[in-house]
Amino acid sequence: MKKKLxxxxxxxxxxxxxxxxxxxxxxVQSTVNRASKLLSEDISKEEKIEKLKIIAKDTVDIQGIGFxxxxxxxxxxxxxxxxxxxxxxxxxxxxSFSSRLAExxxxxxxxxxxEILNKNYTIVNSTLKATNERxxxxxxxxxxxxxxxxxxxxxxxIEGLSLARTQKEEFASVLxxxxxxxxxxxxxxxxxxxx
Amino acid sequence: xxxxIRVDYNIRTSMIKKFAIILITTIALIGNVNASSDxxxxxxxxxxxxxxxxxxxxxxxxxxxxxxxxxxxxxxxASIYRTFPIPIKSGVSNSLDNxxxxxxxxxxxxxxxxxxxxINTGRFVINSTIGVLGLIDVASLMGFEEYEKExxxxxxxxxxxxxxxxxxxPVLGPSTAxxxxxxxxxxxxxxAWYNVTVKNDTQYFSDFDYYASKATSGVDFRAxxxxxxxxxxxxxxxxxxxxxxxxxxxxxxxxxxxxxxVDTQDDSDWEEIEN
Numbered sequence: 001m002k003k004k005l006x007x008x009x010x011x012x013x014x015x016x017x018x019x020x021x022x023x024x025x026x027x028v029q030s031t032v033n034r035a036s037k038l039l040s041e042d043i044s045k046e047e048k049i050e051k052l053k054i055i056a057k058d059t060v061d062i063q064g065i066g067f068x069x070x071x072x073x074x075x076x077x078x079x080x081x082x083x084x085x086x087x088x089x090x091x092x093x094x095x096s097f098s099s100r101l102a103e104x105x106x107x108x109x110x111x112x113x114x115e116i117l118n119k120n121y122t123i124v125n126s127t128l129k130a131t132n133e134r135x136x137x138x139x140x141x142x143x144x145x146x147x148x149x150x151x152x153x154x155x156x157x158i159e160g161l162s163l164a165r166t167q168k169e170e171f172a173s174v175l176x177x178x179x180x181x182x183x184x185x186x187x188x189x190x191x192x193x194x195x
Numbered sequence: 196x197x198x199x200i201r202v203d204y205n206i207r208t209s210m211i212k213k214f215a216i217i218l219i220t221t222i223a224l225i226g227n228v229n230a231s232s233d234x235x236x237x238x239x240x241x242x243x244x245x246x247x248x249x250x251x252x253x254x255x256x257x258x259x260x261x262x263x264x265x266x267x268x269x270x271x272x273a274s275i276y277r278t279f280p281i282p283i284k285s286g287v288s289n290s291l292d293n294x295x296x297x298x299x300x301x302x303x304x305x306x307x308x309x310x311x312x313x314i315n316t317g318r319f320v321i322n323s324t325i326g327v328l329g330l331i332d333v334a335s336l337m338g339f340e341e342y343e344k345e346x347x348x349x350x351x352x353x354x355x356x357x358x359x360x361x362x363x364x365p366v367l368g369p370s371t372a373x374x375x376x377x378x379x380x381x382x383x384x385x386x387a388w389y390n391v392t393v394k395n396d397t398q399y400f401s402d403f404d405y406y407a408s409k410a411t412s413g414v415d416f417r418a419x420x421x422x423x424x425x426x427x428x429x430x431x432x433x434x435x436x437x438x439x440x441x442x443x444x445x446x447x448x449x450x451x452x453x454x455x456x457v458d459t460q461d462d463s464d465w466e467e468i469e470n
Contacts, residue, residue, distance in 0.1 A: 067468045074468075096430045121465070133277045135419055142465075154465065158423070160448045166427075166440040169243060173436030188432050 021148035024122035025114040028141050031059045031153070032109040032126070040106040052098035060097070061144050061152035062090050068154070069168045073175055073182065081182060088186055091193040109139065120146045121154075240357050241450050243443035246371060249360035257363040258435050264366065265417070273417035284418070286330040291412050293322045293329025295344050297387040302345035306353050314339060343452065347385060348374035352450040361439060369442035 038051050056062070066089035067074050077085060108129035115123045122143045130136040142155035142164075155164040171185060178184040248254070276284070296319040303312035318334040326333040335342070351373050352358070359372025370378075381389055391397050392405035417424070431437040447453075 064468060068465060092432075100426050100430055132281060134422060160453065161441050161444045165243070165444065166437050169440035170431060170433045170436040172244075173433050173439075192432055 022151055023114075024116075024141075024143040024145055024151050025111050025124045027059075027143065027151045028124045028126065028153075029109075029111040031055065032107075032111070035101060036107055036109070039101065039104055045102055048102050049098040052101050053094045056094055056097050059153055060093075061154050062093050064144065064152070064154055065093065065164055065167075066090070068164055069171050071168055071172055073172075073180065076180075077182060084186065085182070088189040088193070092189040095193050120144060122151075123157075241352060241443075241447040243440055243447060246358050246443055247360045248439075250362060254361065254363040255435055257365050258438070260365055261363065261368055269413060269417045270421075272414050273421055276414055277418040277421055284415075287411060288415055288419075289322070289326070289332045290329040291408065291415060292332075292342060292344075293319060293326070294388055294408060296342075298347075298381065298385065299343075299345045301385060302347060302350045305347075305350045306345065308345075311343075315342070318342065344449075346374075347377035347380040348446075349450050351377050358443075358446070361443070369438060371443075371446070374446070 035052065035055055038048060038055070041048070043051075063086055066086055069089070070077075070085065074082070109126050110129065111124055111126040113125040115125070117123060122145050124141040124143055126139050126141065128137040128139055138159050140157040140160075141153055142157065142162075144152045144154045155162055157163070174185050174188055175181070296315050300312050300315050300319065303309070303315060318339050321334045321337070321339075322329045322332060325331075348371070356373050358374070362370050362372060362375055364370050364375065380386075382394075384390060384394070388408070389405055392400040393402045427437050427441070428434050
């Protein structure tokens with residue numbers, strides 16, 4: 001009896017986990033559809049930007065990207081500086097992300113494949129449909145799947161070029177030009193967010 | 196007698212010039228090879244984060260000059276060009292790709308990729324004839340595998356030459372010491388298109404044809420990446436560093452002939468933030 005009960009409970013737990021877990025490719029397609037629907041709405045650019053920020057907060061691992069972007073400089077920060085950096089980075093990221101996307105009116109993105117790298121990461125492959133003005137663009141998404149119930153976007157790889165890596169090297173350049181002074185980076189991020 | 200002296204003088208000047216180019220090329224290459232002759236993998240050697248920034252002052256000045264040229268020349272022309280009908284843009288793009296085969300094929304051979312050299316030769320012959328001077332990519336329609344450009348910089352990289360320092364060339368844009376040196380191979384007979392237009396006085400082509408094809412190639416690239424470049428520029432806190440990173444990532448991918456992004460992405464940095 002005990003054995004049966006255990007089997008039933010175990011099966012139920014297993015089923016529950018499978019029901020809740022979100023596949024990375026489905027997650028990307030639904031996120032893209034959500035953004036695409038918003039971008040095709042007849043609302044002002046400012047409204048679009050605000051709504052895009054909400055989507056980004058739901059679907060992007062902003063803090064993770066922030067620490068990745070900081071590279072080895074992260075190790076030298078105090079806990080207070082880390083908190084300060086995370087706040088400034090989030091503002092910077094949301095502005096940069098939403099204003100980039102707001103330029104597109106109705107992007108058509110088709111997800112067609114995925115590659116599970118390990119339990120933490122899956123790469124989802126997609127294409128941004130060509131328009132009269134630009135050719136088709138290949139976009140790969142690095143999805144953080146440590147929590148299968150809540151996958152998060154960690155990187156966009158456009159035609160093989162990683163945006164997170166580009167941002168990381170950009171931040172490294174700012175730091176190396178200023179003797180590694182994190183306060184200069186804080187200032188630059190703040191200036192960008194306030195402009 | 197006077198004619199003889201003049202001919203002799205011309206030959207000597209030409210010889211000295213060639214010798215100087217070869218000498219500079221060799222020195223620069225030795226420098227590059229030594230800079231990364233520690234048996235590291237090709238991937239590691241061409242990792243953007245590993246490529247040194249030796250002349251940042253010069254590079255940033257050169258970058259500013261190129262940005263100025265882009266603003267005044269390339270961007271306005273590209274903004275008009277991108278509004279052209281798709282068949283025209285595709286035709287131009289196909290034609291430029293077809294022409295680049297004359298550099299790709301010798302590099303396929305130099306890299307030991309004989310099958311690819313054969314395929315690209317077939318592609319070049321078909322597209323140049325049935326495809327009306329390359330305007331129509333008939334070879335792709337016939338099922339030829341996707342075309343991948345190769346150049347002398349990629350070949351040197353496969354021979355183990357490291358990239359050396361990052362450099363921004365005036366007008367030509369981002370490069371590395373290795374890739375800049377490899378450019379000279381094009382002018383020393385390695386580019387058949389250069390040979391029949393600029394180097395040799397043929398009655399069919401002129402210098403103009405060569406420079407016009409290069410300028411068109413620049414406009415074509417700018418038009419294809421019009422929104423992306425504007426977007427990166429607008430959203431960068433250091434546009435120079437962004438362009439450097441994008442260029443070096445692209446080069447790494449081309450050198451490795453990477454088919455999937457996993458080939459060039461280092462996951463260790465991502466794993467590190469877990470801790």
